[in-house]
Every structure is written in structure tokens, then in C-alpha cells.
Amino acid sequence: MERSSELNFLQTELNAANAQNERLIEENAQLRRELQRLADEERSKSTLNAELKMKTLQLESERALLVDENAQLRQDLQRLTNDDKSKSIVNVETRLKAFQMENERDNLFEQLEKIKRKYNQLHAAFVAKVQRxxxxxxxxxxxxxxxxxxxxxxxxxxxxxxxxxxxxxxxxxxxxxxxxxxxxxxxxxxxxxxxxxxxxxxxxxxxxxxxxxxxxxxxxxxxxxxxxxxxxxxxxxxxxxPDERDDSGEFxxxxxxxxxxxxxxxxxxxxxxxxxxxxxxxxxxxxxxxxxxxxxxxxxxxxxxxxxxxxxxxxxxxxxxxxxxxxxxxxx
Incomplete structure (x- = not known):
């Protein structure tokens, strides 16, 4: 009896050990699958990291080119701004000079018209004197x-x-x-x-x-x-x-x-x-x-x-x- 009971106990322990062993085997297989997945992820991460490094280097080179281009564009912008300011100043001075010259031209034309009228008056008076x-x-x-x-x-x-x-x-x-x-x-x-x-x-x-x-x-x-x-x-x-002819018949x-x-x-x-x-x-x-x-x-x-x-x-x-x-x- 004791022997059978002990055998039963051992059988029970063996069954428990087998069950535990199967569970451990499953856990081991699961861990292996997890390790395989982690290894795959690590390889993908390494590949992605290498790609990221290459992309980073490419972006750094592009960034350096863009920085140089930005500096050149800033210089061009500053030069164009200075040119625009100088041209604006020259344009304003030219307009002022043009207005001044137009005023002088108008004054000269007025003086010319006065001289013409005075000359006609003198000519008429002189002709009258000659007739006398x-x-x-x-x-x-x-x-x-x-x-x-x-x-x-x-x-x-x-x-x-x-x-x-x-x-x-x-x-x-x-x-x-x-x-x-x-x-x-x-x-x-x-x-x-x-x-x-x-x-x-x-x-x-x-x-x-x-x-x-x-x-x-x-x-x-x-x-x-x-x-x-x-x-x-x-x-x-x-x-x-400009050459402006006086067709008004002032004379x-x-x-x-x-x-x-x-x-x-x-x-x-x-x-x-x-x-x-x-x-x-x-x-x-x-x-x-x-x-x-x-x-x-x-x-x-x-x-x-x-x-x-x-x-x-x-x-x-x-x-x-x-x-x-x-x-x-x-x-x-």
C-alpha cells in the first residue's frame, strides 16, 4: 500500500514535472520566438539606423549647401536693396530736376511770348512812324x-x-x-x-x-x-x-x-x-x-x-x- 501510494505520488510528481517541463518548453519556444523577433527588430533597427545616418549625412550636406545659398541670397538681397535705395534716390532727384527744368522752360516760353508781343508792338509803332x-x-x-x-x-x-x-x-x-x-x-x-x-x-x-x-x-x-x-x-x-513750333500766329x-x-x-x-x-x-x-x-x-x-x-x-x-x-x- 505504501509502495503503491508512493508510486502514485511519484507518478503524480512525474506528471507534474512533465507538465512543468512542457510548460517550460513552451515558454522556451516562446522566448526563442521573442528573441528571434527582437533579433529581427534589432537588425531592422540597425538597417534603419544606417539608413538614418546616411540620410542625416545627406541632409547635413544639403543643409550646408542651403546655408551657403542662403548667405549668397542674403548678400544678393542686400545688394538689390541698396541698389533699389540708390535708384529711388536718383529717381526722386531726377523728378525734382525735371520739375525744375519744366518750370524754367515755362518761364522761358512766357518770356519769349512777352518778347514777341513787345516786338510786334514796336514793329507796328515803327511802321506808323515811317508812314508819318x-x-x-x-x-x-x-x-x-x-x-x-x-x-x-x-x-x-x-x-x-x-x-x-x-x-x-x-x-x-x-x-x-x-x-x-x-x-x-x-x-x-x-x-x-x-x-x-x-x-x-x-x-x-x-x-x-x-x-x-x-x-x-x-x-x-x-x-x-x-x-x-x-x-x-x-x-x-x-x-x-523739344523743338516746339509756334503756330499760333503771334507775329x-x-x-x-x-x-x-x-x-x-x-x-x-x-x-x-x-x-x-x-x-x-x-x-x-x-x-x-x-x-x-x-x-x-x-x-x-x-x-x-x-x-x-x-x-x-x-x-x-x-x-x-x-x-x-x-x-x-x-x-x-
Missing amino acids: CKALEDVFNRQKTLNGLVIKSAIVQKDKEQNIKSAKRASPKENNATVANLQEHVAKLQNELDEARDIIDELEFELESIDILEMENQRLKDELAAYKKAKLKLRTTANLY DAPPSYSELDDTERCPAPSSIASSPAESIAGDMDPETMERVALTDSLVQMAQAESNCLRRELLRSRLRRTVQATRPTSSDA
Whole structure:
């Protein structure tokens, strides 16, 4: 009994040991599988670590390249920023300079328009003065005709005085007729003399007008010289602005003056040194240059006519003095 019980106990212990052994075998197999899994994981981790190291090295190299590129881009950005600032400053300065030059151009154009209007006014005034000179010349022509008539009358009077002296012994009736004729002729001569004196007084008054005209001519010359200086000043800045033609017709067309050939009676000087039309010919357009040349020729003609009028007036005064002294000599 004891032996069977002991065998049972041992059998039980053996079964328990077998069960424990099987459990341990299973645990060992499980541990081996776990170790295999861990080994596989370790190998995968090693492979992944190697890949990560390679990726890290690649990223480090790319990072170094990006750092260099970033530094280069920063330098380029700084350079572009500086260039943009300098260009902005230059742009602002250029705009200010452009505005200033536009203002100067507008001022120069205004001055040019004023000069044009002043020139037109002076040209119109001068043409009016020249026309007045022509009228004075007509008056002097009439005076010359009258002086010729007076001289002719004086010659006739002298002949009649000789006839009177030769006819002193004639009959009283003939003497009365001769006296009547002489009185009529004396009255006629007296009327002509009064008319001549009136014309001479008018000419003396016109002589003062001629002096004023000469002063006006001198003023016109000064105005032309000022116009020349202004044109030279405008010429210095002409290359800074576009060529703008003045088509507004600011300059008035000069009036027709068909009597310019009348200066043959009072010839002008053959040469005038440094005329304003020649000195500013390079600064004006053809139309303005032609107008200035006409004005210059009118100035020369007016001077020549003024000299002729003075000579004619002196001749008239001399003839008047001679005519005034003749009756006294005849009475004597």
C-alpha cells in the first residue's frame, strides 16, 4: 500500500514535472520566438539606423549647401536693396530736376511770348512812324514845288520891275493899268507868301516831330538789342527742350510798303555796320528774321529821310530869308 501510494505520488510528481517541463518548453519556444523577433527588430533597427545616418549625412550636406545659398541670397538681397535705395534716390532727384527744368522752360516760353508781343508792338509803332515820315516827305515835296513857284514869281517880279523902270515915261493911263496889274500880282504874291510862311511854320513843327522820331528810332534800336540778348539767352537752353513750333500766329504780318523805292531821292548809306537783323539771324526762324530785316531797313530809311528833310528845311529857310530881303532891296 505504501509502495503503491508512493508510486502514485511519484507518478503524480512525474506528471507534474512533465507538465512543468512542457510548460517550460513552451515558454522556451516562446522566448526563442521573442528573441528571434527582437533579433529581427534589432537588425531592422540597425538597417534603419544606417539608413538614418546616411540620410542625416545627406541632409547635413544639403543643409550646408542651403546655408551657403542662403548667405549668397542674403548678400544678393542686400545688394538689390541698396541698389533699389540708390535708384529711388536718383529717381526722386531726377523728378525734382525735371520739375525744375519744366518750370524754367515755362518761364522761358512766357518770356519769349512777352518778347514777341513787345516786338510786334514796336514793329507796328515803327511802321506808323515811317508812314508819318512819308507824309512829311510829301509835305516837303509840296514845299519844294511852292519854292519853285516863288522863285519863278521872283524872276517874273524882277522882269516886271525892269519893265516898270523902262516904262516910267509912258502915258498915265498905261501907268495906272500897270499899277493895277502890279497890285493884283503883289496881292497874289502876298497870298502865296502867306501860304509859304504857314507851310514853313508847319514844317518847323514837323521838325520837332522828326527829332522825336529819331529818339524813337534810337529806342527801337535799344529794344532790338535787348531782343537779341534775350534770343541768345533762349538759345543756350534750346537743346534742353523739344523743338516746339509756334503756330499760333503771334507775329503779325508786316504791312505792305510799296513805296520803299522812293528812297532813291534820299539814298541810304551803302553799308551799315553790324545791323541787328544780321547779328540775330541765326537765332530766329525765317519769318521773324525777315520781319527784323524789314524793321532794320525801315530804320535806315527813316534816318536817311530825316537827313533829307533837314536839308530841305534848311533850303526852305534860306529861300525864305532871300525872299524876305528882296522887297527891301527893290524898295531901296
